[in-house]
Amino acid sequence: MTTLDRNEIWAQAFELGEMILRTPEVDHYKQCEQAMLTHPELGAKVSKFKEMQEQYDRLAEYSQGAHLDGLRKDMKQLQAELDTYPEVQAYKQAMQTVDDLLKAVTDKIAATIVEKSS
Known part of the structure; x- marks a missing residue:
């Protein structure tokens, strides 16, 4: 068995990612994302949600407390509204499918390491 250095492993990982x-x-995930972002009213709502999330993350980084509750409540309300759109539901399902694929690849790599190292 040939020994690889980290650079060779990173190159192989890059190729696997490609x-x-x-x-x-x-491809399906990208199509769903595009459909969601180009929807006339949905795109604006998604942008607003992302802004709220960034604001929440910045505030939560420096403090905890009741002043975050209002923003958290607004985010939950907007998230519930977003979830009613079929485009958002399709996007979330596509994201889960990609996550499942990545987990399967990771599990296969781990299983191969365990199997071959014994």
Whole structure:
């Protein structure tokens, strides 16, 4: 068995990432994301949610407390509204499918390491 250095492993990981980008699962995810972001009213709501999330993260980094409750409540309300759109539901499902693919690849790598190292 040939020993590889970290740079060779990173190169192989990059190639694996490129291969994953060309899967039907990732193509479908990109299509769902595009459909969600180009929807006339949905795109604006998604942008607003992302802004609220960034604001919440910045505030939560420096403090905890009741002053975050209002923002958290507004975010939950907007998230519930977003979840009613079929485009958002399709996007979330596509994201889960890609996550499942990545987990399967990670599990296969781990299983191979365990199997071959014994």
